[in-house]
Amino acid sequence: MKTTTRSLRALKGVRPVVCLTAYDAPTARIAAEGGADLLLVGDSVGNTVLGLPDTVGVTMDMMIHHTAAVARTKPDALIVGDLPFALAHDSFSKLLGYARRFLQEGGAQAVKIEGGATVAPAIAKLVDAGIPIMGHVGLLPQRFHATGYRRRGLTPQDQVKLLADAVAIAEAGAFALVVECVDETFMPAITAAVRIPTIGIGSGRGCDGQILVLHDLLGLTPEPPSFVRPEANLHRDAVAAVRRWAKKVRNPSRR
Ligand code: KIV
Numbered sequence: 001m002k003t004t005t006r007s008l009r010a011l012k013g014v015r016p017v018v019c020l021t022a023y024d025a026p027t028a029r030i031a032a033e034g035g036a037d038l039l040l041v042g043d044s045v046g047n048t049v050l051g052l053p054d055t056v057g058v059t060m061d062m063m064i065h066h067t068a069a070v071a072r073t074k075p076d077a078l079i080v081g082d083l084p085f086a087l088a089h090d091s092f093s094k095l096l097g098y099a100r101r102f103l104q105e106g107g108a109q110a111v112k113i114e115g116g117a118t119v120a121p122a123i124a125k126l127v128d129a130g131i132p133i134m135g136h137v138g139l140l141p142q143r144f145h146a147t148g149y150r151r152r153g154l155t156p157q158d159q160v161k162l163l164a165d166a167v168a169i170a171e172a173g174a175f176a177l178v179v180e181c182v183d184e185t186f187m188p189a190i191t192a193a194v195r196i197p198t199i200g201i202g203s204g205r206g207c208d209g210q211i212l213v214l215h216d217l218l219g220l221t222p223e224p225p226s227f228v229r230p231e232a233n234l235h236r237d238a239v240a241a242v243r244r245w246a247k248k249v250r251n252p253s254r255r
Contacts, residue, residue, distance in 0.1 A: 001076060003077055004078065005110055008175065012195070017037050017038065019039075019040060019211035020036045021212070022036075022070050022214060023045045023066045024066060024070065025070070027215075032077045038078045038211075041082060041108065042112075043058040044082075045058060046058040048215050060098055060101060064102070067079065068106050070107075071107025072107070078110065079109050080111065081102035081110075081111050086142070110132035111131060114136040117164055117169075123169060133173070133175070135166075135170070135177040136177070137169060137179055138181055138182040139182075152181060152183070159186050159189070166194055170193075174196060176197045176198075177196055179199065180200075180201045183204075187203045187204050188206035191206055202227040213228075217231055218234045219232045220235050
């Protein structure tokens with residue numbers, strides 16, 4: 001049965017939510033057949049698949065291209081498109097246009113927006129317009145030029161800010177909240193403070209669910225983040241398969 005934003009939200013307190021990134025048809029099929037509840041077409045497509053150094057160079061056109069490829073596989077999992085760098089701070093009519101593109105052209109069912117309390121008013125207006133929104137607080141990769149990739153929630157001041165951000169996004173009407181690289185001792189306080197599922201990445205176990213970049217999980221990323229425990233080494237296996245075939249091509253008599 002197709003996961004909806006409502007059924008996903010209702011999982012809070014019932015069972016952990018399983019989320020993975022997907023960027024094209026093969027990865028969407030792998031993640032969905034593997035049992036993911038939610039497929040995030042993350043802007044991590046930039047550094048994971050497109051050879052970019054980070055997510056800053058990712059555009060709406062790239063996101064729509066990849067989201068549509070995922071949607072064509074018609075997964076039961078909920079498809080969420082990731083709003084690229086800084087677009088949440090455009091005028092509301094432009095923002096509504098981006099969100100509309102995700103749902104109409106990309107075939108997503110929801111949009112993810114990075115940012116804390118400052119983006120909450122825009123999220124409230126999008127939700128009012130019928131666009132389901134997933135929030136994203138904690139470490140914000142799109143802002144790494146401003147803040148670096150630093151772990152969050154290590155000081156009392158930062159904990160107060162994080163909690164305020166999470167509550168603002170939940171009160172704006174988001175149906176779920178990604179919480180990235182927050183200290184695991186503080187994570188349960190965020191989960192307890194909001195009535196929507198918290199989906200952690202590098203934030204320990206005190207979340208309502210987990211998300212990972214599929215390529216990190218499968219061993220396709222050269223240097224995955226330290227919190228990832230890959231479940232496979234597909235890069236190694238694929239290189240070995242290509243080498244076997246290349247050998248057969250070069251020595252046809254031995255086939
Ligand atoms: O873009 C992405 O893949 C993400 C996840 C890391 C949550 O935002």
